[in-house]
Amino acid sequence: MRKDTNKDLDLLFKEGLEDAAVKAPRGAWKAVSARLDSAATAAAAAPRRSWLLWGAPAFAMAMAALAAVFFVGNTEKTIIQSGEELLTVAPQPSGPVAQVEDSSVAVPSRESRAGFVPKEIQAPEQIAVLPENYAEEIVEAPVSKSEAPVVSEPEAEGEVAPAPEKQETKWVDPFAQMEAEDAMNAKKNSRKAAIKLGGIVGGNDAHFNSARPAFSSGLPSEGIQETSVSVYGIPVSLGLSARYHFAEKLSVSAGVNWSFLSRTFQGKYKTEEGQFTHNLQYVGLPVSLAYDVVDSKTLLFYCYAGGIAEKAISSQYFIYNLSSAPLLSEKVPSLQYGVFGGIGVEFRVSDLLGLYVDPCVKYYFPGNQPKSIRTDRPLMFSVEAGLRFNL
């Protein structure tokens, strides 16, 4: 008896409400339309507002022209290639696993379900709660746009909304959407943080020997008399940095890098005279901000700018063919500061791995630094390339 009562009650509410309709509030469509329009406008305006999208190629051309002016292209130093290191990321989407089980109460089986409209309703033999003319209240006529079949409020008296015909459809897992959303969000968040490992090649004309610039050209070595102009090697750097997306298109990056600068010149040190080589090694901490201009599944195009503080960890002079040991080692107490900016592109090999190329322009502020290519030509064009691992 209790089961029948529950069954009848359930049937009463199910038949009364599953296809019921209530007129939506006035202004609801206007609000929905406004939200859709703003979403569409934002999607269309983002590329238009991104002047960097149009300026970036022009900027790259300008940088290429600038580099062509200064670069002769004599690579006197080998380029240090970046290494490989895989990181495991396995965001597992979580969500309910919907399984159907039979209930003690009369509920349509899984096979007979059709979305939210069951294929058939188990009608009880005796419907004590239903009146003889109950079915007349629920009209089977379909709802059309021209009619006004529903009332505006539940309290108001009005016509009963007709219920359309039940459609035979396949049952669809109601939680699949939630799981899909969770998986999409997990995938989206998987690119929030990344580590990059790359090498930087940059510099100016290795045979630069034009007139000295007006600003500081660096501290000469103590005791070594330079008798010719310097010939600079192309600076190389190797770095490791981490990037974190704190907004949809903005990310901050920080890391550490090592740089190697060298130059050769003719000189005299005490009794020794000949060709000298001056090697400088810097360790720096670059920090930058990046803006993603174009972000697709396989390609990321961005621009970035930042600063760097470097400390010279080694400043050694060698005399050619005399000894492999340094002739003179100096300590550099002060730090070298610089700023940089550029554009970059990352080719996404997979969800975890990407190959990036970052051309940029750097400027090193004058300071009490040993003479190097940075002191003579502080504005430098460089290219960084490497691998980026998404965490």
Next chain:
Amino acid sequence: MSFAKIMLLSVIFSNFAMSYLARMQLLGTKKHLDTREETPKKGNGQVTAEVLEACKKGNPRAQKAVYDALSGKMFAVCLRYMGDRETAADILQDGFVTLFTKLESYSGEGSFEGWARKIFVNTALMSLRKHDVLKQSDDVDEARGIIADTPSATAQIGYKELLKMVAALPPGLRTVFNMYVIEGYSHKEIGEALGISEVTSRSQLQRARVTLQKKIKEQY
């Protein structure tokens, strides 16, 4: 050719490629917006495949047609779950925005109304979960006090009154009742969706039934 020249050429080439891709993306979006002025074919108020295709292209008239066809039923769904008109109106808007933005995911299999109803139910459930109104402890003993006899005056109960009764239920009872009786979920599915146990789902359903039967008896 020196390494530096090779790098420079690759940079130039990549920038041209990026510009081309970006322009194509921009043109694609612009074309998407331009198609909003096309008028879809008008049917008999039901959602046809042509209307859906026009909606996917962002046609506002097609979207309005879909809204007109579904808003009544979906607002009733929202009222059943949220209990009050104002909150239900918010869910209705959220649901339609979600529906139109995720329309591409509708594969065409199954009823479009059923697919849409799922979106609105999920939207309502997310709102209820967000406000943490669903986890209610339940006294199973109290739920056993079911009134055996059923008043015959239910013959005069219309859908409006039924909707009012359901909307007046506490959020937890209302949600379980809607999901089990109207939508046809099992207790296990309800438990997984709402983060409650099957026992709690059953007891809340019983409690909802008791409450509704009391209201029927009182009013009719």
